[in-house]
Amino acid sequence: MQSVVSAVVNWRSAISSTVFCRNFMSFQIVVMSVMTNLSLTVRSCLHWITELTTIDQILPVYFTAVAFLHVCYKITRNSLSDELLDVLATLCLQANDTRRCLNARHSSVLSLRQATALMKVVTTNSRTTVQLIEIELAKAYLHRALRCKDNDIDSIYCLANMYLAVLNYTTGKYQTATDHCTLVMRSRDHSQCRSHVVQGELLPKIDDAVDVASGLAVFSQYIQTSALNQQQRTQNITVFTTELFAHYLRNICLSAKQYHTSSTDGMWRYGKYFRESTEISDVLLFRSVNCTKYPENCQRLTVVREFAEPVTASNLDTSKLVQLLQQSAVEHLTTFRQLEAQQYGPVRVFVTTEFEALYAYKCGEYQRCLRLASDAVQTLIGAHPQTVEELPALPQLIQLIDDDVVSLIGLTVIIDPSRGVTERHVSISQLTLCLYLMTQCQIKLNHPVASLAVTLDFIANANAYLYPDSVLLTLNQLILKLIERKIKMRVGRSAFGGPGSRSQQST
Numbered sequence: 001m002q003s004v005v006s007a008v009v010n011w012r013s014a015i016s017s018t019v020f021c022r023n024f025m026s027f028q029i030v031v032m033s034v035m036t037n038l039s040l041t042v043r044s045c046l047h048w049i050t051e052l053t054t055i056d057q058i059l060p061v062y063f064t065a066v067a068f069l070h071v072c073y074k075i076t077r078n079s080l081s082d083e084l085l086d087v088l089a090t091l092c093l094q095a096n097d098t099r100r101c102l103n104a105r106h107s108s109v110l111s112l113r114q115a116t117a118l119m120k121v122v123t124t125n126s127r128t129t130v131q132l133i134e135i136e137l138a139k140a141y142l143h144r145a146l147r148c149k150d151n152d153i154d155s156i157y158c159l160a161n162m163y164l165a166v167l168n169y170t171t172g173k174y175q176t177a178t179d180h181c182t183l184v185m186r187s188r189d190h191s192q193c194r195s196h197v198v199q200g201e202l203l204p205k206i207d208d209a210v211d212v213a214s215g216l217a218v219f220s221q222y223i224q225t226s227a228l229n230q231q232q233r234t235q236n237i238t239v240f241t242t243e244l245f246a247h248y249l250r251n252i253c254l255s256a257k258q259y260h261t262s263s264t265d266g267m268w269r270y271g272k273y274f275r276e277s278t279e280i281s282d283v284l285l286f287r288s289v290n291c292t293k294y295p296e297n298c299q300r301l302t303v304v305r306e307f308a309e310p311v312t313a314s315n316l317d318t319s320k321l322v323q324l325l326q327q328s329a330v331e332h333l334t335t336f337r338q339l340e341a342q343q344y345g346p347v348r349v350f351v352t353t354e355f356e357a358l359y360a361y362k363c364g365e366y367q368r369c370l371r372l373a374s375d376a377v378q379t380l381i382g383a384h385p386q387t388v389e390e391l392p393a394l395p396q397l398i399q400l401i402d403d404d405v406v407s408l409i410g411l412t413v414i415i416d417p418s419r420g421v422t423e424r425h426v427s428i429s430q431l432t433l434c435l436y437l438m439t440q441c442q443i444k445l446n447h448p449v450a451s452l453a454v455t456l457d458f459i460a461n462a463n464a465y466l467y468p469d470s471v472l473l474t475l476n477q478l479i480l481k482l483i484e485r486k487i488k489m490r491v492g493r494s495a496f497g498g499p500g501s502r503s504q505q506s507t
Contacts, residue, residue, distance in 0.1 A: 027059070028062060028392070029390075029392045031062065031063060031066055032066050032394045032396050032397065035066060035396060036394050036395055036396070039070075039074065039083075040067060040070055040071075040083075041083055041087065042083065042086045042087055042090055045090050045091065046090060048060075048063055049063065049091075049094075058336060058339040058340065058343070061335055061336045061339065062332070062333070062336045064091055064332050065328075065329040065330075065332035065333045065336065066329070067091055068088075068091075068325040068326070068328055068329040068332070069326065069397065069399065069400075070396050071084050071087065071325060072322045072325045072326055072329075072396075072399060073395050073396055073399055075318050075321070075322055076322060076399070079318070080140060080316070080318050082144065085137065085140050085141070085144070088133070088137055089141075092121075092133060092134050092137065093117060093121070108148035109156065111141050111142070111144045111145035112141070112142070112145045115138045115139075115142045115160075115163060116163075116202055118137050118138040118141065119138050119167075119202045119204075120201070120202060121134050122134050122135055122138075122204060123202065123203065129324055129328040129331060132171075133321065133328060135167055135170065135171060136321040136324060137321075138163070138167055139164060139167050139316070140316060140318075140321070142161075142163055142164045142167075143164075145160045146160050146161070155242075157187065158243070158246075159198070159242055161180045161181075161183045161184045162180070162181075162184050162198055162245060162246055162249075163198075163202070164177075165177040165180035165181045165184070165246065165249055165250075165253075166198075166203060166204070166206070166249065167204075169206065169249060169252075169253055170204045170205075170206070174254075175253075177249065177250075178250050178253045178254060181246040181249050181250035181253065182250065184242060184243060184246035185247065185250070187243075197239040197241060197242060198239060198241075198245045199239055200217075200240065206252075326359070326362075326400065327359070330355045330358070330359040330400075334352060334355050337350065337351075337352035337355070338352045348389070349380060349383040350389070351379055351380060351389070351430050351434070353372045353375070353376060354372075354373075354389075354391070354430050354433055354434055355400075356372055357369045357372035357376065357434065357437050358400050358401070358433070358437065359400060360372065361437050361441065362400055362402070366441040366445050367445070369437055370437075370438060370441035370445065373434040373437040373438040373441065374434075374438055376430065376431075377435055377438055377458055380430055380431040380434065381458055381462065382461065389430045390428070390429055390430075391429070391433060392427050393405075393409055393475065402440070404482065405428075405436065405479065405482075408475075409475065412474075412478065427475065427476075428475060428476060428479065432476040432480060435455070435459060435462060435480065436479055436482075436483050438455060438458075439452075439486060439487060440483075440486075442455060443486060443487075443490055449491050452487045452490060453491075455483075455487060456487055456488075459484050459487075463477070463480055
């Protein structure tokens with residue numbers, strides 16, 4: 001009786017784990033499907049994060065990855081809207097103030113605050129993918145501040161352009177940084193800029209001169225408060241006047257671009273406006289530059305594109321943001337797979353590198369993709385179909401796949417429009433995806449026929465586990481037929497001395 005009870009308990013435990021794991025897979029498809037039909041908002045994003053955290057700690061990781069891909073899909077089809085920008089800021093900063101996000105869309109001051117909140121996170125030298133995304137988001141918020149109706153305030157206009165110059169300099173866009181500095185210098189009235197200065201604590205690493213000036217300013221404050229028993233200043237001492245810092249940053253941008261001429265513009269203008277400053281950080285920074293980089297003003301920098309065009313919303317380049325979001329999404333999906341394998345490894349066959357292989361293929365890293373895909377195929381081949389993960393081929397994920405598979409999916413929907421209604425009709429198994437990537441990399445790397453023959457055996461093995469009466473696996477069968485056809489065409493060309501054959505290569 002004890003053996004019977006023990007067997008029943010173990011059976012029920014195994015069944016519950018299997019059912020929960022299947023529900024876990026269904027959840028992944030549902031999340032992606034909901035985002036396909038209903039675009040994310042700040043409120044829905046906060047609701048997702050709050051509810052998923054109470055269910056399982058690894059679910060928000062998957063949600064963040066899919067949300068990044070969703071925003072990429074929306075940006076490439078339209079543009080970066082205010083709603084999507086606030087969604088990304090919510091994901092990165094984990095902020096839960098919906099009202100502040102909504103109000104910031106109509107106020108240059110609040111948009112500037114959102115940008116500075118993001119800049120505080122990326123002041124360290126470490127540059128993770130998420131931190132690089134936060135830099136691009138800070139740029140987007142600064143552009144939003146400039147296109148708000150109240151952007152005619154000189155202090156906001158100058159400060160937004162100054163921070164844009166800093167962020168572009170940090171990411172190596174020296175000409176764009178120079179243009180923003182020029183816009184600050186062309187502003188006629190800087191009287192209001194005294195209340196809005198460049199905060200040293202927000203600046204990422206620029207050069208040693210800025211670090212030295214900030215450090216000496218702090219040390220000077222310490223001397224005044226401790227050694228001389230003076231009352232401590234309440235405001236931040238490590239601040240720079242907007243216009244003076246624009247002169248300084250433009251000079252080092254031009255220096256980085258190696259524009260060296262006999263023009264007397266750069267340091268002369270810097271020195272002229274320096275005499276009007278009352279900030280100790282300005283004094284220390286000018287002194288450092290004047291003594292070390294430009295002794296006796298013997299080296300002058302020419303002015304490039306002196307008449308820079310005013311910044312508008314159309315100047316915001318989102319291509320870098322899309323690239324970073326895709327990269328970060330792959331990193332989150334890989335982390336999610338690893339956490340999933342730790343929890344449900346005993347009841348499923350897990351491969352945690354399929355997204356890495358997919359992204360490596362997209363980036364043209366075919367050797368790395370082939371290695372990752374081959375290892376995955378060796379693990380998955382022969383496994384029962386119900387123990388292999390399914391990936392929903394929905395718009396968020398399709399952007400990572402190449403044109404051949406996208407065209408194949410499109411053809412299936414054109415032939416049978418009802419297939420587009422149920423998202424499970426367009427799912428790809430890990431094994432099918434890895435076999436496709438493996439085949440494509442072998443062809444692109446001109447692998448010998450013997451290597452392709454081994455892949456054909458893997459495809460035949462995979463087909464043995466696909467059931468013709470299963471609607472779910474139809475796309476898998478089509479993809480396997482596609483790569484089988486590709487291999488046979490390649491082998492045929494090699495046999496008859498076509499392009500890619502050994503005889504053709506030796507010639």
